[in-house]
Amino acid sequence: METLYFSPLLLGINLMLGCAIASTALWYFARPYCGPGVWMSGAWTLNLGIWLFIGYMASASPWLNIAGNSLQLAGEALLMVGVFRFLGLPPPWWTVPASAGAMSLVMSWHWFVAPINTEFVVTFYALIGGLLPIQACRALWVAREEPELSGVRRFVALAFAGFALITLLRALLGLIDGLQGIEHVDVTRSVPYLLPYNFGIPLWVIGLVGLALMTMRRILADSRRHAEQAEDSAERFERLMRITQAGVVVLERGRIVDANPMLETLFARSREHLLGAELHSLFAPAEQIRVEELLGRADGQPHDLEALRDAVPFAAEISIAQLREDGRQVAEIRDVSRRKALEQQLLHLATTDPLTEALNRRAFEERASQALQRSQRQNLPLCLAMLDLDHFKQVNDRHGHITGDAVLREFSLLCRQRARATDLFARVGGEEFILLLPDSDLEAAAQGLERLRTNLAERNLQGLRISVSIGLAEWRPGETLEQLQQRADTALYAAKVAGRDRLMRAT
Incomplete structure (x- = not known):
């Protein structure tokens, strides 16, 4: 413990622990940005490796030595992977198991197969640790996206490049000592060992600070961009509000x-x-x-x-x-x-006869079918009458079609005035009309139609005496609209044969 106390390792432990805590805070406040979460994982993995190495120094356990060195390299690799994630580049995840696995193989050979000069072990560790930052430095230096981050990106790249240089120099010095057969029993007296703690870790901390600055700069840039977009959206909304x-x-x-x-x-x-x-x-x-x-x-x-x-x-x-x-x-x-x-006008045009303003055949059939279904469901009476103006062809032949059209219009108006709001009145032919009377039995319907016929006989339409023949049928349960209309039409024919100007009931 005295060796640990007087070595720079203790300072390095404190610095790396502080970096791990700071990385955790950065990840928490920078969510959901990519990168800080991987940096946090790397920092804590590196710290775990350091603590395992301290355990090795206290217990001389080879397993702790192997795990400690391997996890430290895995943590460094994760930090570099986080840089790629932050830049939106494909992350080289393979470097994490590759670096940790290679170190585990060398350390296992050293402990369990054939001892290796510890300076060569240090060289191998430093070589991997020095190569890992180089790929991240290159990615940071050549990145072209987000120009506002270019300055801080290059600052981080230079810090990690300095760390890589120090670590590779450590590897070179370890190699020289190993080739000369020098092996330090107390590693705290070894220059290759002390070099990264005295110079490398400060550069590593500077690099992490740069990563935090880079993240905050991106957050600020995005906030500014979002504010500008919000301002533009508000302006567009205001313009739309004014011109719509x-x-x-x-x-x-x-x-x-x-x-x-x-x-x-x-x-x-x-x-x-x-x-x-x-x-x-x-x-x-x-x-x-x-x-x-x-x-x-x-x-x-x-x-x-x-x-x-x-x-x-x-x-x-x-x-x-x-x-x-x-x-x-x-x-x-x-x-x-x-x-x-316009919709009402179009609906009126689509459902009414243009000459008489009565319903047309199509509209009548649609609405009559609904009325028939209602009568069937509720067991209500319903009647249908066919109306035909008597000798109407003579009106057209003697007085002209203009007079004939005027007669049709006046007759239609009279029928619509006499009809109830629930009745359906339509023109189905030249001078032939149809009237549906829901909620009316045969007797009530006949009385109303007789009043209509009498009233028409007492009037002059365009100065002419006009009469009407009517066929009336009452709906029978199970009967279709077509069948009902056929019976009313038969009754109308009977009224014509019987001398016209009368109402005949269907049998």
Whole structure:
């Protein structure tokens, strides 16, 4: 222990222990950057090797000598591998088992096969320890990525190059002593032994300090870059907020904390009046519960709601997305009144007859099928009537198609005015119409249609007396729409044969 106390080994132990602790702190605060974790592993492996070597000095155990020297070289190799990891280069992991394994073989031969001059053992150890940093020095010196790190990279490269030079000089001196047959019983008196402790370890510590500086420089550079990106993103967001044709709001717990100018235009409110307001206050009272649901969902999908502008409702589309984990959200609101009006217009064109404004055949069949299914499920009555204007061809022939079209329009208007909201009225041919009456039995339907026929007979359409023949059928359980319509059509034919201007019920 006295030898240890007066040797530079004790100082080296303290320095390497401090480096291991510092490397651990660097790894902890630099996560998830690659490199510091490997440096930490290397530093602690190196320390373990030193302590095992101290155990050898106290016990003269060959196993501790073999393990101590091998682990020290493995720790040095790990530190160099960490440099490659930090630079984003393929790490030479093979150097770790290669260096430790080669040293283990030499030490095992020395202890268990044939003793070797200890100076040759020192030479072999120093040769491996000197070659390991060289590859890391070259990688640090030639790296071109991250120009802001070039200065500190070269500083670290020079520190490790100095360490490699000292270690290789140690190998040369050990080789000279070995060739001269010199063998130091007390290694603390050996120049090759003392050289790395007096000069190499300080350079090693400087190199580790440089690695820490390099890591911190990268963190600072990345932080600056992220700050610039965040500033650019904020600027882009601000520009988008100003030029977009949609109202955009930033929300915190459902309240507006920021809004673009378009939102002021959209809702005819000043920015001061909007900030701090609840989002649901922009919408009709009936929509406020749904707005709260959309805030909770924040799925980014568009949803149609009824918004308010000066207490006047208009069709709006809103999409809400999560902006931050702290509860902030962004919402985009568009006035879709024109689109909705166009959709309604297109739907009207697609489902109605352009001349009479009655439903067309396709729309009638779709809706009638649904009504029929409802009657079947709930066992409700349902009737269907076929209506045909009498002698309509004569109207066209005598008075022209313009008059004939006007008659059709007036008749359609009369039927739609007489029909209930749940009834379906459609034009299925030139002067032929169809009427579906849900929730009506045969008697009630017949009474209503008789009133329609009588009212038509009392009117003049375009100055002409027009009559209508009607065939009426009541739905039977299990009957299809086609079958029901066929029975009503048969009843209509019977009304025509019987002299027209009458209603006939299907059998």
